[in-house]
């Protein structure tokens with residue numbers, strides 16, 4: 001038999017998937033060769049995760065077939081997929097919170113003797129895997145105690161634990177710091193050396209340039225381009241993704257910083273937050289930078305009343321606030337966009353509209369008494385609610401008919417936009433954004449940056465926690481760097497600073 | 509258009525079907541059950557009262573339209589009275605004149621017919637009510653009394669109609685389920701927050717007992733007036749509200765799982781009911797006390813059913829149109845996200861348990877009124893029926909998903925199954941088995957649905 005070249009490692013043909021009201025995938029094909037990294041790109045909601053879920057057997061397509069080494073395979077369940085050597089790290093994590101890191105890594109692959117788990121062996125394997133991707137967590141820590149980045153690392157370890165031939169990573173770096181990203185890339189290089197094919201989904205263009213061999217772009221559920229990575233300049237890639245060109249990544253803003261508004265003094269909580277003091281002035285965007293685990297999220301949770309501070313106080317416009325719960329904080333004009341949208345930001349089973357309205361009850365209560373007395377006597381004006389949401393849906397390009405659907409059915413990036421919309425509507429004076437652009441496509445990112453600038457120009461005080469250093473450098477007026485619960489340095493002029501400057505303060 | 513090719517249409521149709529089933533599946537089940545029991549209980553029905561009169565009037569007008577005379581014969585009782593007055597009126601409208609009316613037993617009928625024959629007047633029709641139609645006195649009447657030689661005897665003809673669908677039976681179904689349905693409103697809220705309240709059965713007993721004791725000892729016993737009865741009912745309901753405060757407080761302040769907290773409350777309430785009632789049934793209540801449970805003031809609807817419908821309407825509006833409703837769903841869907849969105853999670857949870865207690869108390873008062881007494885044995889196992897109504901109605905036990913009106917459908921499904929089995933003579937042990945299987949099927953449906961989502 002004559003064949004020009006061996007069949008590709010993976011080929012997906014004619015995959016279609018219809019959801020109520022959306023054609024998530026429309027006759028999509030994909031090929032992956034041995035040892036290559038294929039970047040899958042596209043706007044939020046383009047269908048990337050859905051395509052990967054089809055590959056993982058988690059979503060059943062309406063049409064299409066999957067071929068491995070040229071033979072068709074029925075991948076109708078995650079177990080099938082694993083049997084075929086396909087490992088997928090999903091965008092939204094799937095760890096069992098009550099189980100330990102080790103147990104999660106080996107869930108379904110338990111190494112047993114006569115029905116008993118060989119814990120010792122598993123622990124050694126787990127330690128080795130974790131070391132390989134360079135994270136320092138103990139294998140017996142319950143997953144519910146991990147930070148988002150650590151959870152991400154466990155997901156990767158879990159994929160590596162299966163002897164996979166194809167590894168899919170759906171936005172694996174969204175929660176990682178630069179060092180961790182570097183380690184992950186080393187792991188990927190190692191994997192491709194062994195002939196493993198990697199499908200890599202990300203919104204970070206720098207990364208794509210660094211590791212991808214080929215790029216496939218989806219838009220509205222259809223393939224719009226497949227190219228070698230080095231033949232696809234950034235500008236063109238963006239155009240392919242969002243269907244228009246973007247002028248600048250970080251829109252500029254009129255600089256007009258005024259008097260201090262949010263003043264934080266001596267906040268303490270255990271060894272996570274140690275004597276943190278800073279202030280944010282009118283119209284200023286202050287970034288909290290640092291490694292994951294440096295205590296940034298913990299600080300903003302204390303300000304917001306999500307946790308109780310052991311010492312210290314928070315003042316707004318010269319008034320010391322007594323905040324004992326997020327509810328107090330919201331009433332005082334402070335809001336927090338949390339980093340973990342699945343568990344903290346959204347109620348996935350409820351409609352997008354209800355999620356949007358949740359902290360804003362007072363705005364939509366007909367009698368205007370939403371936050372008085374027992375706090376839930378209000379009569380909701382549903383029309384006002386829908387109108388308000390429609391405004392954000394247009395400006396942030398959230399799918400128009402999304403309002404009535406459960407938040408959990410939106411793509412990851414669109415979920416993030418809903419969280420943003422709900423806090424923007426709350427009209428707070430202090431806005432704290434914890435990883436505001438995680439999982440958001442380039443086009444929407446620019447829009448969100450624009451919104452943040454607009455808020456700053458309105459005289460609000462903005463705190464931004466971000467692990468994306470270009471974003472920190474591009475957006476902040478001032479950068480505070482944290483390390484082990486303390487503020488270890490300040491960069492007053494981000495325009496003149498580099499990523500290395502931040503890192504040197506963050507690592508010490 | 510490309511999107512409308514049959515291949516593209518199929519998955520969409522399948523989706524639509526699934527959505528309809530998910531949203532209204534239980535309503536469909538209820539409808540099918542009603543159809544099923546209607547067919548099974550199809551039976552010969554001899555109309556009585558107004559229905560019988562209506563039928564006879566229709567047949568009278570077919571006899572001809574020149575003025576004619578009739579005699580009405582009926583027995584005694586409210587149905588018969590209704591028959592006579594409706595027929596007299598209907599016949600007059602149809603152009604007939606009523607020559608005589610006889611109400612009483614067969615003897616009375618014979619005597620008045622004989623007296624009538626003596627007057628020498630003639631009648632074309634003798635109209636009999638269903639019960640009079642069965643008397644022997646009319647056999648061979650024309651030969652005994654020549655005055656009636658060409659008179660036609662009109663009796664109501666039996667028609668075929670399901671026993672299940674008789675208005676009295678349907679009202680009975682609704683009345684039977686009223687207590688469970690009322691309590692299930694509160695339980696729906698609790699389950700929507702992801703909790704459960706096992707104490708409602710005992711609270712029904714506690715409320716019936718405290719209400720009855722209060723009427724007996726404080727408000728004047730059988731001589732108590734309306735105010736006294738209202739006070740008694742209010743005390744019973746408030747005691748249960750207090751129990752709700754306790755279980756809700758334990759759940760929210762100390763984070764005790766609702767299952768355990770309300771299990772404790774279940775024992776406390778049941779024991780208290782026995783202590784307060786000294787183990788006895790208390791029936792020293794005025795006759796008027798049955799107004800709520802047995803009266804029917806609004807268009808023939810039992811008052812308990814009216815109360816139930818009003819509560820469901822109110823709860824539906826509260827849950828869909830107010831902040832509180834939203835908060836309940838939010839707490840059940842994801843309590844942490846709700847807290848971080850400024851929802852007063854603890855207060856919402858507390859309120860939900862208090863409401864559930866109050867409604868259980870109300871259910872106890874309705875039950876006491878139906879049975880004209882309060883007893884510590886009331887409401888046993890009711891918590892299970894109530895939970896079953898909620899779950900069969902499509903509310904997810906893990907919280908955050910479900911609807912109040914679904915619970916009403918769930919309660920009706922349970923009631924219809926019970927009633928249908930009673931009508932078809934299924935024995936009570938078998939009834940339990942069937943009911944249990946229905947609940948299992950409903951939970952299975954719930955699980956399949958959440959897996960799909």
Ligand SMILES: Nc1ncnc2c1ncn2[C@@H]1O[C@H](COP(=O)(O)OP(=O)(O)OP(=O)(O)O)[C@@H](O)[C@H]1O
Nearest residue numbers: 019024044045046047048049050409410411412413
């Ligand atoms: N379970 C579901 N039910 C209904 N619609 C869904 C469901 N899952 C995904 N969708 C829709 O399918 C479309 C594609 O979603 P998908 O998650 O694949 O996007 P994505 O490309 O991964 O986006 P992102 O970059 O934001 O992660 C979106 O419009 C989304 O709302």
Ligand SMILES: [Mg+2]
Nearest residue numbers: 049091411412
């Ligand atoms: Mg995605």
